[in-house]
Each structure stands twice: as C-alpha cells, then as structure tokens.
Amino acid sequence: MSDLLAERDAWSMANCSIARTLEIVGTRTAMLILREAFLGTRRFDDFARRIGIGEPATAARLKELTAAGLLERVPYREPGQRTRYAYQLTEKGRDFLPVLTALRQWGDTWVAGEQGRPVVARHKQCGGEVRAVLRCEEGHDVPFGESYIDAGPGLLRLEADGA
Amino acid sequence: MSDLLAERDAWSMANCSIARTLEIVGTRTAMLILREAFLGTRRFDDFARRIGIGEPATAARLKELTAAGLLERVPYREPGQRTRYAYQLTEKGRDFLPVLTALRQWGDTWVAGEQGRPVVARHKQCGGEVRAVLRCEEGHDVPFGESYIDAGPGLLRLEADGA
DNA sequence: GAGCTGACTTATGGATGCGTAAGTCAGCTC
DNA sequence: GAGCTGACTTACGCATCCATAAGTCAGCTC
Numbered sequence: 459m460s461d462l463l464a465e466r467d468a469w470s471m472a473n474c475s476i477a478r479t480l481e482i483v484g485t486r487t488a489m490l491i492l493r494e495a496f497l498g499t500r501r502f503d504d505f506a507r508r509i510g511i512g513e514p515a516t517a518a519r520l521k522e523l524t525a526a527g528l529l530e531r532v533p534y535r536e537p538g539q540r541t542r543y544a545y546q547l548t549e550k551g552r553d554f555l556p557v558l559t560a561l562r563q564w565g566d567t568w569v570a571g572e573q574g575r576p577v578v579a580r581h582k583q584c585g586g587e588v589r590a591v592l593r594c595e596e597g598h599d600v601p602f603g604e605s606y607i608d609a610g611p612g613l614l615r616l617e618a619d620g621a
Numbered sequence: 622m623s624d625l626l627a628e629r630d631a632w633s634m635a636n637c638s639i640a641r642t643l644e645i646v647g648t649r650t651a652m653l654i655l656r657e658a659f660l661g662t663r664r665f666d667d668f669a670r671r672i673g674i675g676e677p678a679t680a681a682r683l684k685e686l687t688a689a690g691l692l693e694r695v696p697y698r699e700p701g702q703r704t705r706y707a708y709q710l711t712e713k714g715r716d717f718l719p720v721l722t723a724l725r726q727w728g729d730t731w732v733a734g735e736q737g738r739p740v741v742a743r744h745k746q747c748g749g750e751v752r753a754v755l756r757c758e759e760g761h762d763v764p765f766g767e768s769y770i771d772a773g774p775g776l777l778r779l780e781a782d783g784a
Numbered sequence: 785g786a787g788c789t790g791a792c793t794t795a796t797g798g799a800t801g802c803g804t805a806a807g808t809c810a811g812c813t814c
Numbered sequence: 815g816a817g818c819t820g821a822c823t824t825a826c827g828c829a830t831c832c833a834t835a836a837g838t839c840a841g842c843t844c
Contacts, residue, residue: 462740463661466671473739475728476656476721477649482732484649485831486640493639497770498626502791508629512833517792527731540841542790550731552765556723556753558639564720565638566773568690568713569645573775576636577625579768586757588768590719593756594749602715605742605751607660610729612736648801665821675803680822703811705820 462607470614482526483554487511491519493558495529495551500544520545528554560590625770633777645689646717650674654682656721658692658714663707683708691717723753 462469471477483489490509499505506516523529528551531543559579566575579588592600625632634640646652653672662668669679686692691714694706722742729738742751755763 466660466662469739471656471671471673471739473734473736474653474656475725475733475738477653477728478732479724479728480649480652484652486643486647487832489643489647490637490640493634493637497629499629508634510634513792514794514834515832518831538842539789553730554727555765556755557720557727559755560719560723560753561642562638564717565640565642567716569641570638571636571775573636575638575773576632576634576775576777578771578773580771581757581759581761581763582767582769583761584757584759586759586761588755588757588763590723590753591756592719592722592751593754594744594747594751596744596747596749598744598746598749600744600751602718604745606745608741608743610738610741612734612739614739650802676822677804677824678802681801701812702820 462609468616469609470616472614473612482522482528483557485519487515487519488523489558489561491516491523492528492547492551492554495545495547496555496558500546501542502545505545523551527551556590559588563590625772631779632772633779635777636775645685645691646720648682650678650682651686652721652724654679654686655691655714655717658708658710659718659721663709664705665708668708686714690714719753722751726753 483492487509490511491505494505494509497508499508502513502516502520505511505520506513509516520529524531524545527548529545530548532546533541534544535541562575562577562579580586581588592605594600594605646655650672653674654668657668657671660671662671665676665679665683668674668683669676672679683692687694687708690711692708693711695709696704697707698704725738725740725742743749744751755768757763757768
C-alpha cells in the first residue's frame with residue numbers, strides 16, 4: 459500500500475476512465491436517455507416525450523449512444539405498419555445500471571422533493587430495495603475512508619523535470 | 622409487484638432524482654472536480670492543474686458544488702503564508718463516491734485504453750478490489766433483469782385525459 | 785395514388801460550457 | 815512599502831447543448 463495519493467502530481471489522469479466515460483454519457487440528455495431505456499422505453503417518440511426533450515436532441519443522443527455501443531437499433535413491425543426501428547440496451551448499455559442506480563440513490567437521499575423519491579427499485583425475488591453499494595472482492599462492505607488508490611497497468615507516470 | 626413500467630406514460634419524471642442530481646453535477650468538469658476531491662485535492666490551483674481545466678471553470682464549479690453542499694470551504698494556513706481556503710468534501714459530497722466508482726468501473730470495463738485502467742481502488746483492510754455492486758436489503762446480489770420499479774411516495778401520477 | 789404516421793432532419797437562435805489571457809487583491813516577506 | 819504568491823475575477827470568443835418550428839421521407843392503408 460504505497461501512498462499513491464501523496465504523489466498525485468507524479469501521475470496523469472489523461473486516460474482516466476471517468477473522463478472517458480463522460481465523453482460518451484457526459485450530457486444530461488444522454489443520462490436521461492439511458493434512464494428511460496432502463497425503464498423500458500424503446501421508441502424514438504417515447505424517448506422524446508417521456509424525457510421532455512426536443513427531437514433533435516433525442517436523435518443526436520440516440521445516434522451517439524448507438525455509435526458508442528450502449529444501444530442497438532432493432533427492427534420491429536407492428537401489424538398494419540411498416541418496419542421501424544427500436545433502440546434497446548446492449549450488454550455494454552445494461553452494464554451502466556450501477557451508475558444510474560448510484561445517481562438516483564444520491565438524489566433520493568440529498569435532493570428529493572418534499573413528497574420524497576418518485577420510484578424505488580426492488581429485487582424481484584424478495585421485494586427488498588435495491589441499492590448501489592461499495593464492496594471489495596473479499597465480500598466486505600467498504601465505507602468511506604476504508605479504501606485506497608492503487609496503480610493500475612494503464613497509469614501514466616509523468617517525467618520528473620528537475621529531479 | 623404491479624407493473625409500473627407498463628403504465629409508464631401514466632406517471633411523470635418531473636421530480637426524477639437522477640435529473641435533479643444532474644442539475645448539480647451534470648457537467649463534465651463538476652464530475653472531475655469531485656473525482657479530484659476524492660483523490661485528496663483541496664486547493665484551487667491543484668484542481669485546475671490536475672484536471673487540466675481553466676481557472677474560470679474551476680472557480681465556477683467549486684462555487685456551485687460548495688453552494689450545493691458537496692464541498693465546504695475550510696480555512697487553512699501554511700507557515701509564512703496568509704490564511705487561505707481549501708475545499709473539502711462534506712458528508713453529502715462523500716456520499717457521492719458510489720457514483721464515481723460506478724462510472725470508473727464502467728469506463729475500466731468498456732473504454733479503457735490499450736494499457737488498461739490507470740488506477741484501482743482497494744480495501745485497506747484486505748487489499749481486495751473495491752467494486753460498486755447492486756444489492757438488495759436482504760443481502761442478495763441483484764443482476765440485471767432481477768429488479769423492478771415500484772412507486773415511491775413522490776411519484777407524480779398524471780391525469781388521464783380521455784379515460 | 786393520396787393521405788397518414790412515425791421517425792427522423794434542417795434551420796435558427798438562445799444559453800451554457802469552457803478556453804486563453806489579463807487583471808485584481810490580500811497579506812506575508814524582505 | 816515593494817514585490818511576491820495563491821486565489822480568484824473579468825473580458826472575450828468559440829463550441830456545444832438544446833429548444834422550437836418546419837420540412838422530409840418511407841411505406842402502409844384506403
């Protein structure tokens with residue numbers, strides 16, 4: 459457990475996973491599109507109407523999220539209608555659920571309205587509320603302050619100029 | 622377990638906790654400021670330099686996050702210097718860690734560079750890697766598809782016009 | 785083959801995000 | 815009391831986000 463944080467200036471965050479992620483889902487509307495996708499929305503108009511955003515923003519975000527591989531366009535056909543395309547989550551997109559759960563949970567705790575939170579996620583099996591928690595490989599819950607930052611293989615160490 | 626998703630159009634997301642949260646931390650720079658705060662950065666110049674953003678953006682975001690209660694300004698004094706202010710996480714800010722952990726984890730999995738992820742969080746106690754996981758109150762892990770959405774006290778049900 | 789419908793695209797404009805560069809300001813050192 | 819330093823603020827301009835409104839387009843119905 460070398461103290462990587464103490465030498466914070468000796469390494470770069472140029473390839474930070476958080477920054478990379480935000481380049482894909484860093485807009486408010488992208489997050490809301492994903493929220494809506496997790497709620498089961500699949501069609502263009504439904505995304506726009508349920509989120510309350512304009513069609514150009516809807517089209518732009520759906521295109522970006524599809525290009526990034528979080529959504530995929532799948533053809534569908536309703537009786538008496540022509541073939542259309544729906545947007546559904548890929549595995550890459552489904553894997554984003556912990557992010558949205560953590561965001562919702564934080565909002566429920568700290569910025570909910572007077573009435574309280576609008577929705578709750580529950581486990582189908584037991585009805586228990588679903589929460590995003592931090593846990594280590596060994597199965598321990600990890601409260602704030604009980605974790606440390608370790609170097610990964612992609613850590614960029616900066617040249618020391620005058621040393 | 623009434624199927625709330627089936628009647629998705631009958632309820633509103635006007636007070637959605639995710640949307641509310643994004644109004645505070647919905648910019649790329651706000652998230653990166655928080656990342657840096659969790660890495661131990663506390664001073665204005667360090668935030669700007671380590672994140673690689675300009676001073677106006679740094680000042681704006683620090684001000685917003687302080688106003689929103691995620692950071693607090695604390696006076697400090699180095700020997701031979703005058704009193705200055707540092708920014709440190711409040712409880713409200715510390716509670717944001719699961720969001721950043723989930724974002725980092727998704728990026729590590731899906732958009733890491735060739736070298737792999739730059740950093741890993743580990744449990745101080747055992748060295749095990751820390752992950753953001755979805756778990757229900759009863760202690761069960763909740764994989765994708767094993768949860769459902771239930772109404773909370775703040776759910777806004779819309780008037781049915783023609784029904 | 786004319787109209788309809790869902791899924792977009794285009795045009796336009798305002799608001800916000802963010803960078804660079806330069807200025808301010810307080811108070812400690814010398 | 816002049817200079818220095820950290821912490822900002824101001825000025826300016828570009829780029830992106832996003833809304834409203836209108837146009838397009840494919841193909842099914844009638």
